[in-house]
Amino acid sequence: MNNFVSNSYGEKSSEYYDKAHAGFDPYPGQIEFLRDKAGAGVAIEVGVGTGRIALPLARHGVPVIGIDNSPRMIELLRAKIGDLPVTGIIGDASICETVPGKPPTLIFGIFNFFYILPGRDAQLNFLKIVREKLAPFGSLVLEAFVPKVETILPDGPNPGFFPKDRAVTVKTLDADHIILAVSQNYPERSVWEYQEVVLRSGSPVEIVPATLHYLRPEEFDALAGEAGLKLAERYSGWDRSPFDESSPKHVSVYTVH
Ligand SMILES: C[S@@+](CC[C@H](N)C(=O)[O-])C[C@H]1O[C@@H](n2cnc3c(N)ncnc32)[C@H](O)[C@@H]1O
Numbered sequence: 001m002n003n004f005v006s007n008s009y010g011e012k013s014s015e016y017y018d019k020a021h022a023g024f025d026p027y028p029g030q031i032e033f034l035r036d037k038a039g040a041g042v043a044i045e046v047g048v049g050t051g052r053i054a055l056p057l058a059r060h061g062v063p064v065i066g067i068d069n070s071p072r073m074i075e076l077l078r079a080k081i082g083d084l085p086v087t088g089i090i091g092d093a094s095i096c097e098t099v100p101g102k103p104p105t106l107i108f109g110i111f112n113f114f115y116i117l118p119g120r121d122a123q124l125n126f127l128k129i130v131r132e133k134l135a136p137f138g139s140l141v142l143e144a145f146v147p148k149v150e151t152i153l154p155d156g157p158n159p160g161f162f163p164k165d166r167a168v169t170v171k172t173l174d175a176d177h178i179i180l181a182v183s184q185n186y187p188e189r190s191v192w193e194y195q196e197v198v199l200r201s202g203s204p205v206e207i208v209p210a211t212l213h214y215l216r217p218e219e220f221d222a223l224a225g226e227a228g229l230k231l232a233e234r235y236s237g238w239d240r241s242p243f244d245e246s247s248p249k250h251v252s253v254y255t256v257h
């Protein structure tokens with residue numbers, strides 16, 4: 001996609017992100033799962049956005065450092081922190097070297113975060129940084145959809161659709177605005193280019209680009225292996241339901257070799 005920079009999605013979606021994701025509460029078991037993995041330590045959420053998960057996790061006693069490469073997302077997060085143990089940092093997760101404090105016991109990227117990293121080199125670089133930064137016995141937790149064409153994507157208030165090639169789907173249909181997802185899948189490159197089109201009566205049309213570099217679960221494991229991480233647990237959801245070939249997404253836990 002031309003003229004796409006890696007924080008285009010965050011910067012442009014921040015204005016309507018909370019509204020579009022209203023009601024997308026943590027899944028049953030999600031906060032407890034993350035709290036277990038963090039133990040008594042600190043968690044880092046990469047691609048923290050406006051704190052949809054970081055804030056409830058902190059309310060359950062886990063200090064969270066949230067990293068996002070969109071300054072506007074971090075500004076919106078900071079406005080909600082109050083006295084919770086949450087720190088918002090502007091930075092690119094695939095190159096972020098400066099995180100204050102003790103090594104984290106948990107690093108997590110949810111809601112398909114890993115796919116937003118701009119290609120295999122950035123994804124591998126991110127995994128290598130995680131390998132280097134994690135506390136001994138710490139965990140990396142990733143949540144991502146399984147790329148099966150023409151299937152419904154499990155996440156979000158209005159589930160999306162993973163197309164074989166080109167598609168237009170309705171993401172949000174509200175009384176005062178509509179969000180359409182206009183997308184093109186390039187299976188030969190494992191790239192899904194995506195534009196959200198935001199239509200509001202009387203307002204200029206907004207378009208919000210995202211490019212997803214998706215992987216099959218076994219490709220995740222191979223890349224993690226290259227970075228010195230190994231798969232420790234895999235589920236099809238935060239309730240620890242077993243992962244199998246029919247699972248539309250995975251929640252995977254990686255630890256240091
Ligand atoms: C789909 S939103 C998810 C936000 C939040 N985790 C949630 O579940 O609601 C993805 C977030 O990742 C951020 N992001 C995208 N690329 C990033 C990168 N390379 N480093 C850090 N954050 C990034 C975007 O700005 C956006 O806030």
